Amino acid sequence: MKISYARLTRPIAFLYLGFILMMLYFPFIIMAILSFQGPRGGHTFPMRGTSTIWYWKLFNPGELTEYSDVGEFLGNYLGALQRSLVLAVITLILSTVFALMAAQAFRRGFRGSNIVFYVWLLGIIVPGITVSLGSALIVQSLEIAPHWLTTGLAVHVIWTLPFSLVVFLMFFNRFDTTLEDAALTLGATRWQTFRHVTLPIMQPAVLTSMLFAFTLSLDEFQRSLLITGNEQTLPIMVMASVTTRVTPTLYALGTLTTLLSFAVVAGYLALMTASLRRSRRMNLSR
Amino acid sequence: MLEAARSTSSNNGMRSPLSARRPELFSWLLALPGTLWIVLFVGVPLAAIVMFSFWKAGFSGLRPEYNLLNYQRMLASSSFWSITLWTYQVLLMVLAGVMLLAYPAAYFIWRVIKDERWRTGIILLCIVPFWTSYLTRTITWLPMFGREGVVNSTLKGLGLIDEPIEFLLYTPYSMMLALWFLYIVFMIGPLYYSMRRIDEDIMSAAAVLGANPVRVFFLVVLPMTKPGLMAGALFVMVLGMGEFFTERVIGGAQNPMLAGLILRQIDIFQWARASALAVFLTFITLATVAIMLRFFDLRKV
Numbered sequence: 001m002k003i004s005y006a007r008l009t010r011p012i013a014f015l016y017l018g019f020i021l022m023m024l025y026f027p028f029i030i031m032a033i034l035s036f037q038g039p040r041g042g043h044t045f046p047m048r049g050t051s052t053i054w055y056w057k058l059f060n061p062g063e064l065t066e067y068s069d070v071g072e073f074l075g076n077y078l079g080a081l082q083r084s085l086v087l088a089v090i091t092l093i094l095s096t097v098f099a100l101m102a103a104q105a106f107r108r109g110f111r112g113s114n115i116v117f118y119v120w121l122l123g124i125i126v127p128g129i130t131v132s133l134g135s136a137l138i139v140q141s142l143e144i145a146p147h148w149l150t151t152g153l154a155v156h157v158i159w160t161l162p163f164s165l166v167v168f169l170m171f172f173n174r175f176d177t178t179l180e181d182a183a184l185t186l187g188a189t190r191w192q193t194f195r196h197v198t199l200p201i202m203q204p205a206v207l208t209s210m211l212f213a214f215t216l217s218l219d220e221f222q223r224s225l226l227i228t229g230n231e232q233t234l235p236i237m238v239m240a241s242v243t244t245r246v247t248p249t250l251y252a253l254g255t256l257t258t259l260l261s262f263a264v265v266a267g268y269l270a271l272m273t274a275s276l277r278r279s280r281r282m283n284l285s286r
Numbered sequence: 287m288l289e290a291a292r293s294t295s296s297n298n299g300m301r302s303p304l305s306a307r308r309p310e311l312f313s314w315l316l317a318l319p320g321t322l323w324i325v326l327f328v329g330v331p332l333a334a335i336v337m338f339s340f341w342k343a344g345f346s347g348l349r350p351e352y353n354l355l356n357y358q359r360m361l362a363s364s365s366f367w368s369i370t371l372w373t374y375q376v377l378l379m380v381l382a383g384v385m386l387l388a389y390p391a392a393y394f395i396w397r398v399i400k401d402e403r404w405r406t407g408i409i410l411l412c413i414v415p416f417w418t419s420y421l422t423r424t425i426t427w428l429p430m431f432g433r434e435g436v437v438n439s440t441l442k443g444l445g446l447i448d449e450p451i452e453f454l455l456y457t458p459y460s461m462m463l464a465l466w467f468l469y470i471v472f473m474i475g476p477l478y479y480s481m482r483r484i485d486e487d488i489m490s491a492a493a494v495l496g497a498n499p500v501r502v503f504f505l506v507v508l509p510m511t512k513p514g515l516m517a518g519a520l521f522v523m524v525l526g527m528g529e530f531f532t533e534r535v536i537g538g539a540q541n542p543m544l545a546g547l548i549l550r551q552i553d554i555f556q557w558a559r560a561s562a563l564a565v566f567l568t569f570i571t572l573a574t575v576a577i578m579l580r581f582f583d584l585r586k587v
Binding site for chain 1: 310313314316317319320321323324325326327328329330331332334335338347348387390391394395397398399408410411412414415416417418419420421422423425426427428429430432434435436439467470471524527528530531534535545548549552557560561564565567568571572575
């Protein structure tokens with residue numbers, strides 16, 4: 001009885017996991033295939049020949065060709081991508097620094113820390129459209145010109161801050177303070193202790209916070225929808241083009257940005273492995 | 287996640303020299319910049335939108351004449367109530383589907399795969415889509431549906447259907463299917479994390495004491511993975527409440543949820559009405575989170 005049970009579960013388990021992974025990654029593959037759609041083809045199957053015209057259009061926005069179409073979306077995606085990357089880097093720095101500072105405070109505990117924690121969570125919980133509309137109406141009535149680097153940055157950071165904080169809190173939850181205490185007892189200043197003991201141990205959490213802040217910012221559209229100004233970020237531009245008309249250019253863009261995301265995750269994993277290996281060698285982690 | 291954070295903030299029993307030396311004021315200063323940022327850029331817009339929702343819609347924007355008209359209109363509209371109901375219907379369906387799909391996956395990775403490297407690899411593969419673009423992931427579902435979409439072609443190729451299924455393009459069905467696999471990444475991770483924290487000894491103890499695998503599952507594993515289910519459920523509900531993109535792109539823009547309704551009001555410059563709706567959406571989102579946190583005490587496990 002027991003043997004047949006085990007014999008049955010394993011294949012079922014692997015089939016099921018295969019199914020889930022297929023549903024997660026198959027759409028990406030379809031998109032990548034359709035990004036090589038022929039010049040007269042549409043955004044769904046069947047393929048009408050193959051071409052790299054959609055990638056060409058992506059890199060040469062607004063240039064008319066014999067394949068240009070009426071009502072085609074002609075936004076400069078790569079310019080938008082550039083803005084989004086700048087924004088994501090600034091966001092990851094602010095988010096990680098602020099959250100690390102706050103996590104240090106939470107670790108120590110202070111009066112009202114519970115309330116402050118829930119206030120931080122509002123960054124995720126309050127629906128993006130509410131934040132966006134509220135900010136847009138304020139900006140409008142104060143007659144400030146919205147810009148991706150000012151009003152855009154403000155709402156990008158509120159979205160990533162709670163994620164960064166939770167990453168640090170989870171890490172501090174199983175944090176051994178012995179080394180910090182030893183450093184302090186041996187006469188190191190608080191700053192020296194933080195710089196040379198706490199921060200190196202915290203490296204994996206810092207990396208994780210940076211990954212979350214970067215990737216979440218790169219994709220932010222709900223909060224910044226109404227307040228990025230004339231120069232759009234990539235997600236806002238994608239939103240705009242999808243609501244007009246979907247062309248395989250979007251698939252070409254999606255394929256490239258997905259590869260970029262995979263590269264970022266791979267870089268993160270490499271740094272993480274190196275960091276964990278080093279801390280194991282120094283016997284810092286239990 | 288909450289549970290982890292809460293226990294940190296309340297875990298002051300062990301006082302290290304670090305905390306003994308530092309005054310509380312310093313902690314406050316450390317938490318200040320981020321807290322200020324959130325208060326300024328979430329709190330103020332939130333307060334503003336509550337204010338604007340009582341203003342009057344004029345020709346050129348909003349006029350500061352306080353009245354209840356926006357709310358009266360909203361509450362009197364039958365489509366508003368049906369859309370609210372629809373929002374919850376969709377979210378509960380998404381939540382149920384995501385839980386049912388994610389639980390076996392996390393469980394199999396935890397119990398069936400023995401090699402630690404494979405385990406890490408597969409759970410990573412399940413989480414990586416979280417770090418790619420949500421917009422892109424939604425768009426990738428477009429070619430899956432439709433008369434000649436991948437789903438129909440596959441079913442046809444397998445000989446399961448003769449005629450393409452019509453309801454698979456721009457309908458609530460296609461939206462639901464897409465949402466399940468878009469949101470599943472929020473559930474598998476927390477679930478697996480909570481499973482990993484279950485002590486093997488408890489499982490063996492239950493088995494030794496005569497519990498069969500089914501009983502072990504329902505009496506030990508399921509209760510102990512509640513925090514993971516909860517964390518995932520919070521993610522699904524909170525992000526689902528703000529959902530308007532998938533509904534527009536995959537759902538065919540015919541059956542908006544509340545966030546989509548707000549966006550449509552903004553599109554036609556009805557800021558006063560949009561504000562009232564946004565206040566309502568925010569209120570029910572906060573209420574839903576509060577109820578979920580009340581129902582399951584995250585600090586217990």
